[in-house]
Amino acid sequence: MPNNKFDAKSFNAEAFKYLVARVPNLKLNELRKSKALTGNADLKSVFTAQNGTAYARLAMRGLVDGDAVNYDGQTDITATSTKTFEQGVVVVGRAKAWTEKDFSYDITGGEDFMGNIAQQVAEYWTGVDQNTILAILAGVFSMTGMKNLEFVNAHTHDITAKDDGCMEVTTLNSAMQKACGANKKKFSMVFMHSAVATNLENLNLIKHLTYTDKDGVTRDIDLYTWNGRLVVVDDDLPVEEVAESTTGEGQNVVTIPGYTKYTTYVLGDGAIALEDIGAKVPYEMARDPKKNGGEDTLYTRQRKAIAPFGISYEKKAQTSLSPTDAELKNGTNWALVHSGEAKETDRSYINHKAIPIARIISKG
Numbered sequence: 151m152p153n154n155k156f157d158a159k160s161f162n163a164e165a166f167k168y169l170v171a172r173v174p175n176l177k178l179n180e181l182r183k184s185k186a187l188t189g190n191a192d193l194k195s196v197f198t199a200q201n202g203t204a205y206a207r208l209a210m211r212g213l214v215d216g217d218a219v220n221y222d223g224q225t226d227i228t229a230t231s232t233k234t235f236e237q238g239v240v241v242v243g244r245a246k247a248w249t250e251k252d253f254s255y256d257i258t259g260g261e262d263f264m265g266n267i268a269q270q271v272a273e274y275w276t277g278v279d280q281n282t283i284l285a286i287l288a289g290v291f292s293m294t295g296m297k298n299l300e301f302v303n304a305h306t307h308d309i310t311a312k313d314d315g316c317m318e319v320t321t322l323n324s325a326m327q328k329a330c331g332a333n334k335k336k337f338s339m340v341f342m343h344s345a346v347a348t349n350l351e352n353l354n355l356i357k358h359l360t361y362t363d364k365d366g367v368t369r370d371i372d373l374y375t376w377n378g379r380l381v382v383v384d385d386d387l388p389v390e391e392v393a394e395s396t397t398g399e400g401q402n403v404v405t406i407p408g409y410t411k412y413t414t415y416v417l418g419d420g421a422i423a424l425e426d427i428g429a430k431v432p433y434e435m436a437r438d439p440k441k442n443g444g445e446d447t448l449y450t451r452q453r454k455a456i457a458p459f460g461i462s463y464e465k466k467a468q469t470s471l472s473p474t475d476a477e478l479k480n481g482t483n484w485a486l487v488h489s490g491e492a493k494e495t496d497r498s499y500i501n502h503k504a505i506p507i508a509r510i511i512s513k514g
Contacts, residue, residue: 161435166268186339186380190423193455197241197427204471205463208237235487235500238462241427242282243472245451246274252444267448275452282456283422284341284386285478287415290461291509292481296494301486301502305329308511310411315513316349317414322377322510325416329508336418336506339380343387343412347374349514356381379416388413409513418506420459427453460505462487 196206219225248267291302307325309315326334342350350356356374374381394408429451436447453472457463465473467482477483488497 163431163433166433185419186417186421187424188420188422190425190457193239193423193457194425194427196239197425197455204241204243205465206239208239209234234489235498236462236490237457237460237487238464239455239457240463240465240468240473241453241455242478243429243451243453244278244282245449246278247447247449249445249447251442252446271450275450278452279424279454279456280384281386281475282454282478284388284415285475286422286456286458287341287507287509288388288479289481289484290458290507292479293484293486294481295485297486297488297497297499298481298484301505304502305505305508306511307508310409310511310513315409317346317355317510317512317514318353319355321512322379322416325508325510329416330418330503330506333503333506336420337379337416337508338419339382339417340376341382341384341387341415341417343389343414344383344385345389345410345514346387346412346414346512347381347383350374350376387415412512412514414510414512416508416510421506423455423457423459425455427455429453458505458507460487460500460502461485461507 192208196208197203219227221227250267291306293299293302305328307321307328309317309321322340323334326337330336347356351374356376359373359375359380360368362368374383390411390413392409392411395406396403397406398404431449432451434449436449438445438447462485463473464483464485467480468477473483486502487500489499491497
């Protein structure tokens with residue numbers, strides 16, 4: 151009987167994991183193809199080799215710097231040394247369960263609910279991962295402090311005050327250049343809201359990607375390209391309603407209409423490292439034969455390390471061993487990677503132009 155798969159004693163966690171992995175995971179696959187999300191061997195090893203550590207600091211080698219002296223036979227050659235930078239990284243743990251009743255199987259004439267769940271679990275966790283990434287990006291752009299704000303300001307391209315405040319042909323290129331200068335070529339993907347994507351689609355600036363299924367049917371998917379960069383459309387991107395306001399005095403009062411403000415993220419190759427650290431039991435079944443006449447519950451767990459390049463998670467406002475999305479959005483927890491001296495004036499910071507992460511704020 152198909153429902154026997156739900157029995158806790160006969161459930162094969164490895165087989166289920168394999169079944170989940172076989173389901174096409176379109177968004178995550180395309181994100182990985184863009185190279186914006188990359189694996190990181192150091193990130194993987196630091197957590198797997200330390201008996202389940204939830205937080206770690208990775209060393210980053212500093213670059214050579216300093217001014218060359220005049221080589222004229224009478225000027226001493228001065229020497230400097232490189233500094234070691236540190237990046238704080240954290241493991242994000244999440245869990246979810248689904249319950250199906252025996253009676254559901256009976257009333258539907260033997261519907262295979264296990265197959266139904268397996269077809270959706272991969273996509274569900276992709277959504278969770280994407281929400282985690284968006285929470286991290288929100289936190290990164292909420293950083294404070296002089297050097298951190300240099301990054302936030304240079305990597306933010308706000309066009310809401312220009313003309314109609316909407317994206318146009320030059321917007322993406324200008325945002326990438328403002329953030330990283332000549333390093334703008336590293337940008338490879340864009341996260342945007344459907345309202346923004348629709349505006350660009352109406353201007354014929356972006357085009358759909360397609361997916362061919364196992365039956366040879368080609369379908370449009372919610373992925374596009376814009377100026378050669380992959381575009382992922384998702385309505386979980388930040389949206390803010392800005393209220394109507396006035397400026398000036400007396401007869402010079404000007405009313406500024408309210409509008410909707412959208413945040414679009416632009417990411418480059420290696421912008422975010424993602425490693426699946428794993429849980430002891432990622433999938434398991436539990437059966438309760440008495441509740442609701444008998445039911446089975448599938449429990450799922452995951453632990454993933456997600457670290458933006460050049461940005462350190464400082465864990466200043468985290469209450470448990472895994473950060474919540476709200477804690478990831480807290481700018482207090484994030485800082486530019488630096489050399490770690492006690493005094494900020496003594497620190498060397500990573501060059502913010504080396505970080506291929508930017509955002510565009512627009513009205514559409």
